[in-house]
Amino acid sequence: MLAYLIRRSLLAILTMWAVSVLSFVVIQLPPGDYITSYIAQMSSSGSGVSAEEAESLRRQYGLDQPMTVQYLRWMTMVLRGNFGMALEYGRPVSDVIGDRLWLTMVVSVAAIILTWLLALPIGIYSAVRQYSIGDYVATFVGFIGLAIPSFMLALILMYLGFTLLNVNIGGLFSEGFGEAPWSLAKAWDLTKHLPLPALILGLAGTAQLIRIMRANLLDELGKPYVVTARARGLSETRVILKYPVRVALNPFASTIGYLFPYVVSGSIIVSLVLSLPTVGPLLLKALIAQDMFLAGTIVLLLGVMTVIGTFVSDLLLIWIDPRIKYEGR
Amino acid sequence: MDRPAHQVRGQVAEGAQALGLPTTETEERISVATQWQLMWWRFRKHRVAMASTVVVLLFYLVVIFADFLAYSNPLASEAQRSLLPPQRIHWFDNGRFAPHVYALSGRRDPVTFKRVYTPDPEKKIPVRFFTPGFEYHLFGLIPANWHLIGIEGATPEETLFLLGTDEQGRDLWSRLMYGTQTSLTIGLVGVTISLILGVLLGGISGLYGGVTDTIIQRVVEILRSIPTIPLWMGLAAALPNDWDIMRVYFAITIIISLIGWTELARVVRGRFLSLREEDFVMAAELAGCSQMRIIFTHLVPSFLSHIIAATTLAIPAMIISETSLSFLGLGLRPPAISWGVLLQQAQSIQALAISPWLLIPSIPVTIVILAFNFMGDGLRDAADPYGQ
Numbered sequence: 001m002l003a004y005l006i007r008r009s010l011l012a013i014l015t016m017w018a019v020s021v022l023s024f025v026v027i028q029l030p031p032g033d034y035i036t037s038y039i040a041q042m043s044s045s046g047s048g049v050s051a052e053e054a055e056s057l058r059r060q061y062g063l064d065q066p067m068t069v070q071y072l073r074w075m076t077m078v079l080r081g082n083f084g085m086a087l088e089y090g091r092p093v094s095d096v097i098g099d100r101l102w103l104t105m106v107v108s109v110a111a112i113i114l115t116w117l118l119a120l121p122i123g124i125y126s127a128v129r130q131y132s133i134g135d136y137v138a139t140f141v142g143f144i145g146l147a148i149p150s151f152m153l154a155l156i157l158m159y160l161g162f163t164l165l166n167v168n169i170g171g172l173f174s175e176g177f178g179e180a181p182w183s184l185a186k187a188w189d190l191t192k193h194l195p196l197p198a199l200i201l202g203l204a205g206t207a208q209l210i211r212i213m214r215a216n217l218l219d220e221l222g223k224p225y226v227v228t229a230r231a232r233g234l235s236e237t238r239v240i241l242k243y244p245v246r247v248a249l250n251p252f253a254s255t256i257g258y259l260f261p262y263v264v265s266g267s268i269i270v271s272l273v274l275s276l277p278t279v280g281p282l283l284l285k286a287l288i289a290q291d292m293f294l295a296g297t298i299v300l301l302l303g304v305m306t307v308i309g310t311f312v313s314d315l316l317l318i319w320i321d322p323r324i325k326y327e328g329r
Numbered sequence: 330m331d332r333p334a335h336q337v338r339g340q341v342a343e344g345a346q347a348l349g350l351p352t353t354e355t356e357e358r359i360s361v362a363t364q365w366q367l368m369w370w371r372f373r374k375h376r377v378a379m380a381s382t383v384v385v386l387l388f389y390l391v392v393i394f395a396d397f398l399a400y401s402n403p404l405a406s407e408a409q410r411s412l413l414p415p416q417r418i419h420w421f422d423n424g425r426f427a428p429h430v431y432a433l434s435g436r437r438d439p440v441t442f443k444r445v446y447t448p449d450p451e452k453k454i455p456v457r458f459f460t461p462g463f464e465y466h467l468f469g470l471i472p473a474n475w476h477l478i479g480i481e482g483a484t485p486e487e488t489l490f491l492l493g494t495d496e497q498g499r500d501l502w503s504r505l506m507y508g509t510q511t512s513l514t515i516g517l518v519g520v521t522i523s524l525i526l527g528v529l530l531g532g533i534s535g536l537y538g539g540v541t542d543t544i545i546q547r548v549v550e551i552l553r554s555i556p557t558i559p560l561w562m563g564l565a566a567a568l569p570n571d572w573d574i575m576r577v578y579f580a581i582t583i584i585i586s587l588i589g590w591t592e593l594a595r596v597v598r599g600r601f602l603s604l605r606e607e608d609f610v611m612a613a614e615l616a617g618c619s620q621m622r623i624i625f626t627h628l629v630p631s632f633l634s635h636i637i638a639a640t641t642l643a644i645p646a647m648i649i650s651e652t653s654l655s656f657l658g659l660g661l662r663p664p665a666i667s668w669g670v671l672l673q674q675a676q677s678i679q680a681l682a683i684s685p686w687l688l689i690p691s692i693p694v695t696i697v698i699l700a701f702n703f704m705g706d707g708l709r710d711a712a713d714p715y716g717q
Contacts, residue, residue, distance in 0.1 A: 030567045148698075170678070261556045
């Protein structure tokens with residue numbers, strides 16, 4: 001157990017390091033550097049920057065140093081909570097991101113929870129009533145869910161919402177709540193808006209889980225212990241829910257490691273379509289404006305949050321189900 | 330294989346029954362069939378997978394003959410016919426087979442400033458098949474100008490709009506043909522790169538084991554636990570603006586394959602690890618085969634089918650990746666045409682409300698992804714013909 005914990009933490013740290021290197025690559029890739037963009041910014045607003053000034057700025061930011069030194073400087077900056085300036089906004093990056101990072105995570109976690117809530121009963125139903133109409137419907141919807149990329153699903157639902165119900169289904173808050181300070185009313189408003197984006201994001205994952213759950217449970221249902229339980233007169237619900245379902249639940253635990261990054265990833269693009277106030281639209285804007293500090297920070301923070309999220313859920317699952325193999329997936 | 334003989338015979342009989350043939354005759358047929366024949370028989374039984382294969386093949390026919398199937402130059406734009414709704418072909422004229430379309434006259438609504446088009450049933454424009462149209466190079470080599478459909482006595486760019494037009498007045502049908510070409514080939518090229526990486530690293534990992542295996546497995550785990558889209562966006566946004574279509578195309582393909590190889594590597598490693606323990610490998614070793622011979626004449630043929638299945642299942646993911654990136658405006662950029670580029674125009678609710686037909690490209694996307702998934706499922710089931 002302890003060995004597993006240590007191994008798992010080491011892997012998480014290693015992953016975070018990899019994320020930081022990749023984010024740094026994202027920042028460094030475009031031609032020019034922070035100062036080039038800064039100069040362009042200044043001269044477009046009318047005030048020029050002389051060559052000497054630029055040189056001293058470069059020295060001040062350490063841009064004349066080799067890459068590894070620059071990476072280390074950036075990392076120390078980040079670890080102190082200083083993410084640099086967002087050029088386009090003229091404000092610190094952490095200011096610009098604000099609530100958006102948390103909202104991204106809220107949407108993603110909601111999608112995962114919804115995935116489970118849907119996949120569990122539907123998967124059980126599909127297995128217990130194999131080849132019934134309900135099973136076919138679930139399988140069909142599942143395949144559609146797998147085949148339609150989430151952003152396209154968002155587009156189609158948005159179009160249907162607009163033409164059939166004449167409502168705009170985008171956004172996470174009602175009018176007036178977006179800019180308001182956090183309150184109970186605002187949180188409730190958020191909760192009311194969550195299910196739809198969560199469903200769109202979670203559908204592909206739900207489809208997959210239903211299929212796995214169905215297959216696993218079908219395997220279990222034929223085993224002698226189920227027959228024994230039934231023979232001893234246990235009620236049908238008890239026979240199914242008490243034993244085989246528990247065994248078949250394993251995929252719920254083992255897939256979260258892949259599901260969470262996948263959902264966070266999807267949330268970026270779905271947020272753009274549904275105009276959700278997450279980091280998605282901000283990242284796209286930053287990338288198009290070549291505001292690389294903002295973009296790199298978002299990639300970094302998203303990566304780190306995902307790694308932490310996966311780590312925490314892994315620990316939770318061990319606590320819930322001690323049979324999970326410690327050797328990893 | 331280490332399975333008892335009676336079990337195998339039982340399976341053969343079962344397979345024969347499933348094929349609906351007299352048992353003794355088939356038993357003989359099955360026992361002399363090659364591995365690939367067995368796979369084909371098993372795959373054939375999977376009807377959905379067979380139908381999906383046909384669908385996939387049809388789509389690749391579109392890829393090959395995109396120029397022929399398009400009737401308008403996909404880049405010919407004209408503000409005078411922007412956002413035309415899809416047009417109906419009337420197949421019969423007074424009970425006689427004479428396909429035609431109505432001429433359209435467009436004007437701007439003085440209140441909404443939206444362009445409105447009214448068909449004129451009096452002016453019938455006959456639609457012809459196999460007509461000359463804009464020039465293209467078949468397979469990029471042979472100059473040609475034949476198209477499946479066209480218009481007699483007028484240019485199709487001005488008269489024929491089967492799926493409507495986009496904001497710049499470009500014909501959506503023709504653009505969809507070219508988009509299919511781009512999106513489906515990017516899937517293939519991407520999967521090829523992933524395959525090379527996956528087989529190489531997965532093979533090394535499974536073959537050598539030990540520290541090498543651990544390192545490669547950690548890299549795979551790390552790559553899989555990072556949200557990919559933000560990373561792709563970051564890398565794609567760094568491509569210089571002045572690159573031409575081809576360079577962007579290959580750069581995007583490489584970016585999406587950088588993550589795609591992990592799943593393939595996992596499959597290859599898994600197969601290597603399980604096959605290494607098999608008796609026939611041991612037998613080959615004892616018979617004094619060289620390492621290379623064991624790999625290429627014993628191991629590779631036995632897991633080739635699994636790799637083909639895994640590869641098929643990886644293609645839709647590639648297509649989705651390209652479509653997503655281009656949809657965001659970070660993948661292929663106009664004038665390149667792909668499904669994502671086409672869908673980009675349907676991004677806002679305003680555009681959808683005014684011109685819902687811009688969503689049409691989402692239909693082939695869904696069909697192709699579904700077809701690839703079913704086909705891959707069928708292949709995976711058939712990949713191990715000696716199994717249950």
